[in-house]
Amino acid sequence: MNTHQPIDHTGMPLAAPSGNNVDVIIVGLGPTGATAANLLGQRGISTLIVERDDTIYPRQRAIASDEDAHRVWQGLGLLEGMLKTMSSDIRVHFKHGKRTFVSMQGNESRDQGVPGTAFYHQPELERILREGIRRFPTVQVMGGVEAVALTQDANSATVTLRPVEGGPDQTVTGRYVIACDGGSSSIRKLVGIGLPGRHIEEQWFDIQLRAWYDLPPEAPLDFTFISDPKRPGVDCPCPMGYHRVEFRVNKGETVEQLQTEAGLRGLLAERGIDYDKVEIFRSWGYTFHIRQAERWRDGRVFLAGDAAHIMPPFAGQGVSSGVRDVANLCWKLDAALSSAGGSDLLESYEPERRPNVEQLTKFSLGIGGIVMLGSTLASNMRDAAFMTAAKIPLLGDWLTGIGLKPLYRLGTTGGFFTRTPVRRSLRGDFIKQPWVSVANHTPVRLDTVLGNGWTWVGFPESPIPERLAAAGVAEIKLDYASSIADHKVPAGRYVDTERILERQMRRSRVHGLLVRPDRFIFGGDRELTSADIERVASAVVPNLPLTAQAS
Structure with a gap:
């Protein structure tokens, strides 16, 4: 095929591909x-x-x-x-001078069963x-x-x-x-x-330090937006002994000047960091696109x-x-x-x-707008607005949680989903990932049993349609937590003990969901048509054994 020997990611020679x-x-x-x-x-x-x-x-x-x-x-x-x-225990702060005007938790994941950040x-x-x-x-x-x-x-x-x-x-x-x-x-x-698109002319400058503290992976990490009109920036302790600080390059400054010892000393001093007590690993300038x-x-x-x-x-x-x-x-x-x-x-x-x-x-861009307000008056008004909102019930929880971040839903116009959605259809949503109990009482995450192909996830009143089963769609049979006496789970069935799936399906008044290989919902049992089922059946690739996922 070639005369250049392939190299893998560690620099070790690989055998040449067997063909072109x-x-x-x-x-x-x-x-x-x-x-x-x-x-x-x-x-x-x-x-x-x-x-x-x-x-x-x-x-x-x-x-x-x-x-x-x-x-x-x-x-x-x-x-x-x-x-x-x-580091997965993340707290995000917005700070102006000595004032922290809002703090947010970064570990929420909207019931996806993994760390949020x-x-x-x-x-x-x-x-x-x-x-x-x-x-x-x-x-x-x-x-x-x-x-x-x-x-x-x-x-x-x-x-x-x-x-x-x-x-x-x-x-x-x-x-x-x-x-x-x-x-x-x-x-x-x-x-x-x-x-x-567009190029943002405003230039920023990053300094990557070897950290001057010990931050084990299980320790909380405090990420701070420096929301000061004089010089906005970011302060971020990082895992594995690193710390990253970012600064806007102000008018009259150049990246070349900031990369000198005097420039680096001055920038770090703005954050209370002693240049002589840290190791600067790298520094660089960049702009946004x-x-x-x-x-x-x-x-x-x-x-x-x-x-x-x-x-x-x-x-x-x-x-x-x-x-x-x-x-x-x-x-x-x-x-x-x-x-x-x-x-x-x-x-x-x-x-x-x-x-x-x-x-x-x-x-x-919205977060950037919060961080980079250009005047002290506007910044003070922003601070007051956020501090007031954080104290309001429900609104405060939404603001300091994951509420600001857009929910990841797939576009359904032109997407591969049921074509006859019902009101409050779940098509285009992630199926949530709770712990589910199995016959040996061992709880497992839902994705552990979903595999990597099409799957029907349904409660007893909604078994898999025969055509989908014949096409190779897998089935996860759920039982309601309230129907299992003494926590005895029948063989071959799973119990959503947290009732997370039960609540998700109840929202759409369905009892079964057809789930795509990427964990997104194609449609619920009461909206699938025979045409939908045939479209899926023609595109199904049979599930690989679960052992193949990590072999």
Whole structure:
């Protein structure tokens, strides 16, 4: 296939791919690409990842992930290991001078069964994701090459790769390509997709320190927005001995000046940090972009993560948004590769994901607006408004909890869901993830038994429709907690002891839900039509055994 020896994420030589044809080519091995590789590997899909760098980028660019990403990583069998080096007890503060005008808890997850927020050291996160790829013999990684050309036809796409350090070009062909190669994506440019939006001229400056305190993973982490018109910024203790401080670059200042010893001393002094008592690991300047690709697909090429959308950093949603993208896309690629009806699913990728990205972009801009008010008068009025609101019953709970963050629902216009929704339909919502009890009294998280395919989750009055069962849809049989005497759970059944699923279904007056492989609800029992059932049956890929998820 080539003369350039593939390199895996640790710099160890890999055996050359056995041929120049794979099912999926992933370009880019950041968190989005590495998550996609794990998702495809879990499904046994032949995958080649190409990455310009041979080693993990050492700078801590992103620091946060949320419940949506955590639930994906949980399904990959990686979250438990990640949490050992993450901080997941997060408190977020907005501070002006000595006044903290609002504080929020970051561990709520809207009953998804995983931490609502976690902070990490990005190189360590990427290491765990890349180690996860090793489990899957169908996935191979090639480092030290960049994509320089792409052609495609009705059946495949061919990417031309050029060794970064010189050497002959080589080609690899895949049925599909996922561009996870960041905001300057070469793949996006090669297929001619524009990235309209705007550039925020205001410049910011980051300093990454070796921390001067001990912060074990189980310790609470206090993330602070410095909401001062004189110099807004961020202060964030991080896991693994790091601390990150961010500052707006004020008029008359330059990044070059701030990176001198005098500049660094002055900035750190503003936060009460003694330059002589810390180790400065890295510092850099950056500006913000707000952009979305004109379209997220070109034939057999799909954009994901920053290649498809770039949002301001205030809400910490960059990595999680990329994970959401590939979690939505990869099971659909599996269906397109494996079933006659699966190709129609691919049309739903962008319509389902784009609305959430647009919401989160507005949310992030809103947080930035709170932090970066330009006058002392406006800042004092903001402080008073938030402090008053936090004291009002219900409103205060909403404000200091997860209420401000948009609920992750998929776009249903153009999405793959039932076409006849009832009032208060749950289509496009996550199925919640409670603890469920089984026959041996051991509680397990719902996703442990959901597997990675289509699943019918229903109470006794709503068994799985025969056509879905025949197509290979799995079934989870629920019993009501109130109907189980002496906590004896019948074999083959599960009890929602917290009644979380019971309450979720009651909202829509249904007793059974058809759940997609990505944990989103296709529809409830009282809204499914025979046409809906046939659409799903034609796109079903049989569930892999649960042991294959983490083998």
